[in-house]
Amino acid sequence: MDKKIIAIIALIVIIIVGAGAYFSLGGSNSSSNVVSIGYMPSDHHAALLIANATNQFEDKGIKVNLVQFNNGGDLMAAMASGDLDVGYVGITPALSSIAKGVPVKVISSVQNEGSGIVVSNESKISDIAGLKGKQVATPGASSIQYMLLLYALEKNGLKKEDLSISDMKVASMVDALKTKKIDGIVSYEPYVTQPVETGIGKEIASSEDILPGHPCCVIVAREDFIKNNENQTKAILDIHENATKYIKENPEEAVKLLPSDLFKENIEKNAIKNIKFTSGIDDSYVNKVLDFMNIEIDMGLLKKPLTQAQIFQKV
Numbered sequence: 595m596d597k598k599i600i601a602i603i604a605l606i607v608i609i610i611v612g613a614g615a616y617f618s619l620g621g622s623n624s625s626s627n628v629v630s631i632g633y634m635p636s637d638h639h640a641a642l643l644i645a646n647a648t649n650q651f652e653d654k655g656i657k658v659n660l661v662q663f664n665n666g667g668d669l670m671a672a673m674a675s676g677d678l679d680v681g682y683v684g685i686t687p688a689l690s691s692i693a694k695g696v697p698v699k700v701i702s703s704v705q706n707e708g709s710g711i712v713v714s715n716e717s718k719i720s721d722i723a724g725l726k727g728k729q730v731a732t733p734g735a736s737s738i739q740y741m742l743l744l745y746a747l748e749k750n751g752l753k754k755e756d757l758s759i760s761d762m763k764v765a766s767m768v769d770a771l772k773t774k775k776i777d778g779i780v781s782y783e784p785y786v787t788q789p790v791e792t793g794i795g796k797e798i799a800s801s802e803d804i805l806p807g808h809p810c811c812v813i814v815a816r817e818d819f820i821k822n823n824e825n826q827t828k829a830i831l832d833i834h835e836n837a838t839k840y841i842k843e844n845p846e847e848a849v850k851l852l853p854s855d856l857f858k859e860n861i862e863k864n865a866i867k868n869i870k871f872t873s874g875i876d877d878s879y880v881n882k883v884l885d886f887m888n889i890e891i892d893m894g895l896l897k898k899p900l901t902q903a904q905i906f907q908k909v
Contacts (some may be wrong), residue, residue: 597893628657629826632669632681635662635765635856637783638705638811639682640848641873649850650837650857658770664763670814673698679819681828683721683775684738685809685834688749689887692904693896697817699907702831703809703879704838709739709801710786710867711746713778714771714794721798722750728777731770738810739780743780744893745757745805771795780808784857784865791861807870807881820907827909835873842871 633639651658672678673821676694696848713719732740767779772794789795841848849862890896
């Protein structure tokens with residue numbers, strides 16, 4: 595047989611086998627593909643954790659790999675490198691990353707508020723002004739907690755140079771406060787309620803006190819993931835909406851579904867009350883984010899405004 599004919603037949607066989615494998619996997623929208631979702635060990639991301647605990651992804655035919663991060667900056671770095679498809683993350687690192695050209699879009703809100711500033715229970719500090727000259731830890735300079743601290747300082751006539759601000763893993767903050775290695779922490783729930791409930795600390799300002807109703811965490815997804823996996827993306831948003839509704843309607847039952855190695859039920863019952871859980875994107879939420887973005891611009895955390903189209907994508 596002619597060598598050219600043999601080569602053509604071989605090529606056709608390869609194409610047929612490859613196509614068969616592709617369609618047996620369901621193509622690029624395959625439910626057998628593993629979706630990597632980043633999150634932080636926080637009540638802010640309770641909807642994701644509860645959805646996973648109740649097998650909602652599995653029920654939709656989606657295999658997920660949940661990847662834990664200490665702060666939003668690290669999570670967004672993983673989004674930028676393509677190591678994550680989807681992320682539950684603060685709006686501050688999300689906006690910063692989008693401004694730097696990271697190809698992601700906000701596809702849903704997650705929650706508002708839910709952070710706070712806590713000092714040692716034995717401290718004489720009673721308000722924001724009392725933080726002057728003190729050592730305060732946040733999850734990182736790219737975190738929404740850092741932004742809230744700077745905003746609170748500004749409202750009280752202080753600058754970040756008036757105190758010592760350090761980055762710290764959230765899980766280490768309470769022990770550092772207890773052992774007086776630092777004077778205060780700015781954290782997300784339940785690491786605000788935990789030191790208060792255990793007698794280690796006292797809250798001098800909640801995020802509701804600092805910036806009432808502010809947007810906090812959102813769901814972001816890589817643009818290529820959205821484009822190539824529209825059905826999975828819609829399913830993930832449906833799951834988030836269902837889990838969020840469950841938390842709002844059954845808060846005490848919801849806390850029982852959170853990972854016991856991370857969260858204690860007696861702490862959670864109070865911590866979860868400080869979070870306003872949300873889902874979806876509507877005009878009101880878009881405007882809230884744009885207002886928040888303008889505050890960040892005024893504070894120098896963002897260099898220039900982003901358009902609505904740069905930030906959001908409705909799926």
